[in-house]
Amino acid sequence: MRFKKAGFLTKLLILLMVVYAVYNIVSVRSNIVEAQQNLTSLTQQVEDARQENAQLGYEIEHKDDPETIEQIARAKLGLVKPGEKIFYDISH
Secondary structure: OOOOOOOHHHHHHHHHHHHHHHHHHHHHHHHHHHHHHHHHHHHHHHHHHHHHHHHHHHHHHOOOOHHHHHHHHHHHHOOOOOOOOOOOOOOO
């Protein structure tokens, strides 16, 4: 049994299919890399949100604790005790 040699058009068609397949593989690979970067970013956002939720939960649980109230007043509102002086380091 003998096979007929492939013609020019057949070879050209196969070459075009190979080029198209390589292009698709490269395109999919870049999509995968982008998706992995998005996953890393979203994972960090989730971790940040969990830490913030834990902090807020702690503040809710200890909302009547005088030390927690003082800490929140100092950190979030910038309040100070009477006679207390605050120094800001502006060398940075």
